[in-house]
Amino acid sequence: MFRKFFLVKPAAPGKVYGAPGAGNSVFISVMTAVVLIALWFLITRVGLIKPIFLPSPGAVYDKFIQAMTEGVANSTLAQHTAASLSRVMGAFFLALVTAVPVGILMGVNRIARGLFDPIIEFYRPLPPLAYLPLVIIWFGIGEFPKVFLIYLAIFAPMAIAARAGVKSVSMEQIHAAYAMGATSTQIIWHVILKAAMPEIFTGMRIGIGVGWTTLVAAEMIAASRGLGFMVLNAAQYLASDTVIMGIIVIGFFAFIFDLLVRYLEKILIPWKGKA
Template sequence: MFNKVMARKPAMPGKVYGAPGAGYSGFISMMTAIVLIALWFLITGMGWIKPIFLPSPFAVYDKFVEALTIGVANSTLAQHTAASLGRVMGAFLLALITAVPVGILMGVNRVMRGLFDPIIEFYRPLPPLAYLPLVIIWFGIGEFPKVFLIFLAIFAPMAIAARAGVRSVSMEQIHAAYAMGASRSQIITHVILKAALPEIFTGMRIGIGVGWTTLVAAEMVASARGLGFMVLNAAQYLASDTVIMGILVIGFFALLFDMLLRYLERMLIPWKGKV
């Protein structure tokens, strides 16, 4: 039985050997989601868990409709979503235009690597809540500290991914470009940067996920709107239907942005995994 499970599938046309893990997994993912939702209906419908701990899907849907129309926590769901999207996307774009160049410089220049590597590696493992009080002391309780906190969380993985992409470029490619008369700047822009793009996109995907993870911590700072604020406010009143609804909305947008980055990656890096 074990041998049958572990047996390799026939190779795809044009391939000599089938790659481990190759194949379409979308159907399995869809079935997993269906099973989890069915279990949710079953558990809540049979009353195995009290609604205060796990409300039914119908209760969450009703709260979603209420949030869309009437609103919760003094704002509609659209207003909460717009506030959170502005913070996350602002921090992501700021990290994109700073972390990627810093990561590339760290990969091609030992001085820059020596300057930035200790700083990034020191704060990268720290949870955002650890330096949240310091951010509040430095910048107050306005909008900027929320964006800055998310920016810090996104910056480290994006910079590290860019640096790893630069370091993964083969010396044969660099030597071949030099042999054809390329200058140092042309090597960086046409060889190193293009070869590092897959790692950079991986860092972007990790960064946007970390950004949504940090959103709740950022909106603890004197917020009046935002998905994270909505979830925290509902938790104070044990409104678990609002909490789960907010979590689902945050998860939806995080998944949406991840799928968008995957699409851009396929469009801009069609050679990934083929060379």
């Protein structure tokens, strides 16, 4: 049984040499998750770690049921999740419609590159907590600064990915399009943008991941609902079961959205890796 999952399979027809890393890894991933969960059960069962530091899976599940029905931190889990999803997805779509055009513009125009590149490269390495106080001073403690903080975190990787995608276009493609009478606008739309799509989708995946990691920092701004707020509130009372439950929920939604972006990538750019 295990041979077909762990042994290298013959190359597919038309592919004499198998590509490095080719093959299905789903079984290995599932088994890794099963082993980790089994270790979690075992460690908490024999009492190697105190429950205040690592609660049992059963305790985390009970807290999940309680959060779904009775609620924690003055809201149900559905309400916390809806608040966080609205912030992350709002910031993501706002970054998508601004960062991608800016990145493409940086790739095709030296003036735009000179204007935006120093700003993006300056704040990109900064952790969101570094400019969180400034966001609060500028915009207060309402809903907008939470979304804006996540937006800033997503904007930089998406813009850089779009710019890298533009730079990946071969000059032969551009020259061929010009030779067939294409205008500059047609070159950008039909040649450069399509060639940059794989990098843009990579930036989208990185961006949505960064957005979820920034969520906790964003919900430090006088939030009353949200998964990050729920985790921070539980940490103040050493409620590790709630903390772990919140981490699992955040990780679950981050993983689902990553799968969704991968699926859209496969549908919208089927030529990736084939040309």
